Every structure is written in C-alpha cells, then in structure tokens.
Amino acid sequence: MQHSQFPYWFYPLGDAAITIDYGNRIDEQLNREVTAGFMQLQQKALPFIKEIVPAYSSLTVHFDMAAVHKLSGGIQAAEWVKGELEKVLNQSFFSDESLSALVRIPVCYEKEFATDLQRVAIAKKLSVEEVIQIHTSATYRVYMLGFLPGFAYMGTTDERIAVPRKPQPVNISAGSVGIAGRQTGIYPLASPGGWQIIGKTPLHLFNAAAATPVFLKAGDNVQFYSITKKEFDQLSHGI
Amino acid sequence: MSVSIIKAGVLDTIQDLGRYGHQHLGINPSGAMDKYSMQVANALVGNKPGEAVIEMHFPASVFLFSKPATIAVAGGDFSASINSDPVPHLHPLIVCKNDVLQFHKPVSGARAYLAVAGGFALTPWLNSYSTHLKAGVGGFQGRALRKNDELFFRKEFNHTIKKNGYTVLPWQADTGFGDTQKEINVLQGTEWNRLTTGSKENFTMTSFVITQQSDRMGYRLNNIPMPVMTNEELISTAVSFGTVQLLPDGKLIILMADHQTTGGYPRVAYVISAHHSRLAQLQPGDKIRFRFTSQLKAEELFMKQQQHLLQLQNACKFRLEEYFHEAGS
Numbered sequence: 226m227q228h229s230q231f232p233y234w235f236y237p238l239g240d241a242a243i244t245i246d247y248g249n250r251i252d253e254q255l256n257r258e259v260t261a262g263f264m265q266l267q268q269k270a271l272p273f274i275k276e277i278v279p280a281y282s283s284l285t286v287h288f289d290m291a292a293v294h295k296l297s298g299g300i301q302a303a304e305w306v307k308g309e310l311e312k313v314l315n316q317s318f319f320s321d322e323s324l325s326a327l328v329r330i331p332v333c334y335e336k337e338f339a340t341d342l343q344r345v346a347i348a349k350k351l352s353v354e355e356v357i358q359i360h361t362s363a364t365y366r367v368y369m370l371g372f373l374p375g376f377a378y379m380g381t382t383d384e385r386i387a388v389p390r391k392p393q394p395v396n397i398s399a400g401s402v403g404i405a406g407r408q409t410g411i412y413p414l415a416s417p418g419g420w421q422i423i424g425k426t427p428l429h430l431f432n433a434a435a436a437t438p439v440f441l442k443a444g445d446n447v448q449f450y451s452i453t454k455k456e457f458d459q460l461s462h463g464i
Numbered sequence: 465m466s467v468s469i470i471k472a473g474v475l476d477t478i479q480d481l482g483r484y485g486h487q488h489l490g491i492n493p494s495g496a497m498d499k500y501s502m503q504v505a506n507a508l509v510g511n512k513p514g515e516a517v518i519e520m521h522f523p524a525s526v527f528l529f530s531k532p533a534t535i536a537v538a539g540g541d542f543s544a545s546i547n548s549d550p551v552p553h554l555h556p557l558i559v560c561k562n563d564v565l566q567f568h569k570p571v572s573g574a575r576a577y578l579a580v581a582g583g584f585a586l587t588p589w590l591n592s593y594s595t596h597l598k599a600g601v602g603g604f605q606g607r608a609l610r611k612n613d614e615l616f617f618r619k620e621f622n623h624t625i626k627k628n629g630y631t632v633l634p635w636q637a638d639t640g641f642g643d644t645q646k647e648i649n650v651l652q653g654t655e656w657n658r659l660t661t662g663s664k665e666n667f668t669m670t671s672f673v674i675t676q677q678s679d680r681m682g683y684r685l686n687n688i689p690m691p692v693m694t695n696e697e698l699i700s701t702a703v704s705f706g707t708v709q710l711l712p713d714g715k716l717i718i719l720m721a722d723h724q725t726t727g728g729y730p731r732v733a734y735v736i737s738a739h740h741s742r743l744a745q746l747q748p749g750d751k752i753r754f755r756f757t758s759q760l761k762a763e764e765l766f767m768k769q770q771q772h773l774l775q776l777q778n779a780c781k782f783r784l785e786e787y788f789h790e791a792g793s
Contacts, residue, residue: 238731242704244702277488279488371724374491376490433589433600442488
C-alpha cells in the first residue's frame with residue numbers, strides 16, 4: 226500500500242469536469258501514480274462520475290452536474306466533487322500493475338509502409354537498419370490512450386531516433402507506426418497526422434466488433450519486432 | 465413500423481446523450497450536438513430523455529413512414545411539412561402510413577432533432593446509440609443516413625387514431641432554443657494566462673465569425689492570430705465539449721461533440737454547459753461574443769435548464785396520456 230508520492234492540484238476543465246494535475250511532464254513513476262489513481266477511482270464507481278480520463282501526468286473526472294446537485298446538499302457541485310476526489314486520493318492505494326501485459330507487436334519496416342523511415346535515418350545520421358534495430362530493442366510503456374479510439378502514446382523513444390513531428394499533417398493509413406519526439410505510437414484508424422511513419426503493423430489496435438474493442442491500455446509494456454512483407458500479408462489475412 | 469429515407473440529407477445521424485465510460489481508451493463520446501433540444505424532442509413524444517433520435521443538418525432527409533407513429537421535431541426550425549402541408553415546430557405529431565415528412569428551409573438553427581415515440585430498434589455499441597463517425601460504428605451502421613435506409617421503431621403505435629390523415633397535437637414545447645443567441649458564456653481556461661494582455665482584450669471585446677471549416681468536431685473562428693507569452697509544449701491532457709483551444713497558427717477552435725478525448729493545445733476558455741445548446745445551433749457565418757462568468761452562475765443556469773426539462777417532460781406525458789385516453793385507446 227502507498228500514499229500519493231507526487232504533489233497534485235486541481236483545476237476545473239469547464240464547469241462539469243475537474244482535472245487532477247501532477248505537472249506538465251512525461252515521467253514513468255508519475256504515470257504509474259496516475260494509472261493507479263485511475264484504477265482506484267474506477268473501482269469506487271462513484272455514481273456521479275461520467276468519465277475518468279487518465280493522461281501522461283493528469284487525471285480528469287467528468288461529472289454529472291444534476292446528479293451531484295442531488296448529493297451535495299447545496300454546496301457548489303465542483304467544490305463538492307473536488308472534496309469527494311480528495312477523499313479517494315488520500316486513501317492508501319495499491320499501485321498494482323500486475324494486470325498490465327507485455328505485448329509484442331509485429332511491424333513491417335519495409336519501404337512501402339515506412340514513408341518517413343529514410344528521412345528519420347538521414348536526419349539522425351543512421352542507417353535504416355540501425356533505426357529499426359534501435360526501435361525494436363526497447364520496451365515501451367503505454368502512458369495513455371487518446372486522440373483516436375485505441376491510439377496508444379508510448380514512451381520512451383531512444384534519443385538517437387527521436388525526430389519531431391511534421392509541421393503539417395498528412396493522411397496516414399491504419400496500422401501505421403510512428404515517432405513524434407520521445408513518443409512512439411500506432412494509428413488504429415486512417416487519419417490525418419503528423420507523426421513520422423517508420424512502419425506498419427497488421428494488428429488491429431481498434432476493433433469495434435471485439436469484446437474488448439481496444440487492444441492496449443495505459444500501463445501495458447510494448448515491444449516491437451520486425452517482420453517481412455510476406456509475414457505482414459500472412460498475418461493480415463489470418464486476422 | 466419504420467421510417468425510410470427517400471432522399472438523404474447532408475448529415476443525418478442517430479445520436480443520443482453520448483457514449484461515456486471509454487474515453488480512457490480514446491473513444492470519444494460523440495452524441496447530439498444540442499443535447500437540450502434532443503431532450504425536448506423526446507419529451508414531446510413521451511420518451512425518456514436519453515432515447516436515440518435522428519440529428520439532422522439542413523438540407524435534411526425526406527422521410528417516409530410505413531406505419532402510424534407519434535413523432536416530434538425540436539432544435540433548429542427547418543420548416544417541416546407532412547405531405548407538403550406545413551406543420552408547426554415543437555408540436556407532437558401523429559403521422560400515418562405513407563406520410564412524408566420533409567424540411568423546406570433553415571428558418572433558424574443548425575441542427576434539428578427528430579424523435580419517435582418508443583425510440584429506434586438499433587443495436588447499441590458500448591451502451592450508447594450515438595454514431596461514432598470516425599470509427600464508423602454505432603447509430604445506424606456507423607454512418608450518416610443514406611437513400612433507402614430503413615429505420616425500425618421499437619414500439620408499435622397502438623392507439624386508436626382519431627381521424628384519417630396526420631394530426632398536429634394541440635400543444636407546443638415552450639422552450640425552443642429561441643433567437644440565435646450569440647453571446648457565449650465561458651469560464652477562464654487553464655492556459656488563459658499564456659495570452660498576452662492584448663490577446664486577452666481581443667478575446668473578450670471582439671465578435672468572432674464561425675468559419676466554414678467548422679463541423680461536429682469543432683468550430684474554427686476567424687480571429688486575428690493571438691500571440692502567446694510562452695511556447696512551452698503542453699503534454700497531452702483531457703479536453704471537453706466547449707473547450708476553446710488556441711492553435712499553433714494563433715487561431716481559436718471550440719471543441720464540439722466529436723472532439724478528441726485529449727489534446728496538447730493551450731486551453732484559453734471553456735464554454736459553460738448551459739450554453740452548449742445555443743453554441744450547437746450556430747453555423748458558419750454566425751458571429752459570437754464570449755462573456756466570462758463564474759462557476760456558480762454556470763451551475764445555476766444549468767440546473768435551471770434541467771428543471772425546465774423535467775417540467776416539460778411531466779407536462780408532455782400528462783397531455784399525451786390525456787389525449788390518447790380521450791381517443792378511447
């Protein structure tokens with residue numbers, strides 16, 4: 226059991242949501258605390274909470290204002306919700322990530338799927354093979370999901386292959402694997418985007434028909450491994 | 465019992481109050497742009513407030529009913545007709561077999577809501593009927609309605625019909641959304657202090673036009689680019705409907721129903737919940753003014769709206785029961 230290790234403060238996200246803010250940084254220990262807080266709040270299943278959104282270093286609670294008014298005895302809804310959240314966060318909680326998985330994701334880094342791989346290699350003065358080798362030798366943490374259903378923000382990309390995102394977004398196909406600075410991610414759906422695309426996975430990170438529509442979750446650990454175009458096609462048809 | 469689309473509208477989708485509980489997976493809630501008017505439409509036909517409806521933009525679809533049904537239109541007034549006879553806005557209507565509902569001109573507002581008593585027979589996705597257009601799921605086959613689509617109703621109309629032909633029931637919801645009210649109340653944004661003094665003044669003193677690059681995801685405004693005092697990158701964090709972001713080019717965007725769950729752009733203001741409805745009824749070309757208000761006022765206004773809706777729901781239920789009882793059914 227542990228108490229909160231990091232200081233936090235609250236700020237309103239409009240009149241019907243409150244964000245618990247731990248700072249403006251990407252930090253693995255900090256993110257573990259956010260994930261633990263998220264699971265803690267989810268378990269409590271407080272009836273006036275509509276939604277809990279964990280991010281890198283924040284946790285946002287969207288509440289049902291009408292439901293809160295029935296419970297708050299005249300106290301301003303936002304104030305009352307803040308009080309209830311403080312009660313939960315001040316309790317000891319178990320930072321348990323035993324439920325998080327180690328996921329190995331196949332990626333084809335061949336030219337037809339890796340529109341920006343060459344550019345990244347040149348920019349970082351590496352060979353394409355070296356970029357792939359560096360990308361596949363790390364274990365990445367899923368920090369949060371956002372932007373699109375199933376889009377996992379993963380870190381931390383090795384400094385040697387970290388390239389900033391493009392100034393203008395382009396159309397990106399589903400399954401594309403990208404880098405944006407120290408983050409790596411996969412586009413679950415076709416979308417405009419600015420991440421540097423270095424490969425493609427045949428896996429469906431988002432599948433509406435599945436019992437669990439989203440493949441990854443915050444706290445998961447991810448490793449990428451390289452596959453050939455042939456293997457890519459086989460896996461695509463098998464799924 | 466069903467309604468068919470004889471001619472498709474520009475963007476008609478099934479929506480409800482939104483799909484909550486999954487934003488931690490990046491699944492944004494979708495839902496009706498104007499949830500207040502959606503609930504008014506449902507009240508008029510005696511539905512529970514969150515029942516799925518058809519959200520229409522203008523030009524809207526042309527609808528053909530296969531069997532009698534109690535229906536209502538709320539939100540934007542697109543000048544409805546049944547079999548080419550004009551029918552008044554915000555009344556419950558009883559349509560008969562083969563009646564055609566269509567809309568002739570956008571008199572006011574940007575989104576209209578068509579509710580059918582008993583709701584539609586659709587399969588929910590993650591407990592909601594809202595259409596998630598980006599993911600292509602939810603609502604009716606995850607997309608906007610097209611010609612020849614047929615939407616089935618969950619309930620039969622089993623009242624005795626008083627007369628041949630459609631009926632306009634003789635009461636009207638007293639809450640339309642009224643004149644397009646262009647003053648939008650906001651709370652200060654988390655990154656408000658990144659704006660220069662000049663930008664802050666500009667924000668509060670200027671009328672902004674909603675540009676053509678506006679849709680269910682967000683409204684882009686035509687403001688003069690607003691400089692900031694710092695370019696410190698913001699790590700991605702949650703955003704909400706009504707969040708006003710400052711984009712890298714200095715322009716403002718108001719996030720709407722199909723907004724992404726998280727973002728990394730500075731948030732300069734938040735539109736209060738009670739004004740989401742009037743915001744949703746604006747369209748490209750409309751001008752808006754932002755006015756700062758307090759959390760206290762924001763809550764008061766919202767609760768007042770909720771109370772009004774509750775009163776409307778009760779009044780409508782009573783009138784409908786009375787009407788059908790008198791009809792001997």
